[in-house]
Amino acid sequence: MDALLAALLEALKLSGKLILIIVPLVTVFEVLRHLPVFRKAGNLVEPAMRGVGLTRDAAIPLFTGIFLxxxxxxxxxxxxxxxxxxxxxxxxxxxLFLATCHSVVEDILIFMVIGGSGPAIFSMRLGLAVLLTGLTARVWKKA
Amino acid sequence: MSEPEAAGVPDTPVPGIPERIRTGLSAGVRTSRKIIKVTVPLYVGVALLKETPVLDRLGHLFGPVMGLFGLPGEAAFAFVAAFLINIYAAIAVIAPLHLTPFQVTQCGLMMGVAHNLVVEGGVLSSTGARGGVLTLCRILVCCAGGLLLRGMWHLWHAVASGPLAFPGPS
Structure with a gap:
């Protein structure tokens, strides 16, 4: 019985920590995402997107997926x-890019809660995504 | 849904700040409910099973596979939870196992790439992309990334603590 209560308490503590991260994160994103700066971000990232073979039409779905x-x-x-x-x-x-590298803020923060290294996870995921997408784009030529 | 739009931006009216805060908070509350529903029972279940020999025995079974990634056999349950349910389920399984920082990082990388495969595969398919191929890609990237991170981590530690220690970037 004691073990059950202890586990329950720990489980609630963990949930509490996760919720404390997620709620502000989603709220802040929702407030910021309509800012003109973000709406124009498409121009800035265009060269980077061409590098992995994507057109700027894909910018909004791509960035939504990466962050959200x-x-x-x-x-x-x-x-x-x-x-x-x-x-x-x-x-x-x-x-392919999103499969490897999506929801980065949330996923990484919650693994940091239980002791993982955020920079290591982030750089590996971004690196793999750029590498794989870039390679695929070079193999699969534009029609 | 075919109105003309500004370059690269879907033309939906921009809601006011209070409206956005409300949207954000309600999305947050929905997610929180999901987190509690998934995390609490799984965490309690794993914590209790850890007191019995069940987890150990099953863990041994997966030991060799998980060992490739520098993880203990019990981590296999976290992968099942991550693949079929979501990252919160995986966290709930990992937390009571008390893994090392490297192992948590490894799980974060591998499960960050491949989780919630059923639902997200469906979403990717409904954009018109090939969901099945992409899901397969995720599992492959998950494994390849895990092997790569393990190798890099070993190398890093060999270099950082060995006779060839980096003097640091100068």
């Missing part, structure tokens, strides 16, 4: 992908 995650950003990702009529190649490259 695939499920939370699903609405935006699906809507923009359809409106823009992204090509199969763009969609696959974007998907």
């Amino acid at each position: 995650g695939i499920v939370y950003g699903a609405g935006i990702i699906i809507r923009v992908a359809q409106q823009k009529g992204l090509s199969a190649r763009d969609l696959f490259l974007m998907g």
Whole structure:
């Protein structure tokens, strides 16, 4: 019985820590994401996106996925992908990038809560995503 | 949904700050509810099982595979939780196992790449991308990334503590 209570207490403490991270994070993102600076960010990242073979049409779904995650950003990702009529190649490259590197802020913060190294996780994920997407883009030539 | 739009930006009206805070908070509360529902039972379950020989025995079974990534066999349960449910489920399984900082980092990398495969695969498919291929890619990247991180970590420690210690960037 004691063990059960102790485990329950620890479990609630862990949940509390995770919630303390997630709620402010989502709220701040929601407030910031309509700022003009972010809406214009597409221009700044264009060279970087060309490097991994993507067009700027993919910028919004890509960045939504990187910061927010695939499920939370699903609405935006699906809507923009359809409106823009992204090509199969763009969609696959974007998907590959996001598969490796999405929801970075949230995922990394919660692993830091239990003692992981944030910079190590972030640099590995970003590095792998850029490498894989860049390589695939060079193999799969634009139609 | 076919209105013309400014370059690169979906043309939806921008809600006011209070409205945005409300949207953010309600999304946060929804996520929090999900976190508690998943984390508490899993954490308690694993913590209690840890007192019995069950976890140990099953852990031994996966020991060789998990060992490739520098992880203990019990970490296999965290992978099952991560793949099928989500990252919160994985955290709930990892926390009571008391892993080393490297092992937590390793889990963070591998599970960060491959988690919630069923639901996210569905979302990626509905954008028109090939969801199945992408899900396979995630599992492969997860394994490759894990091997790479383990190698790099070993190298780092060999260099940082060995006779060839870096004097540091100058």
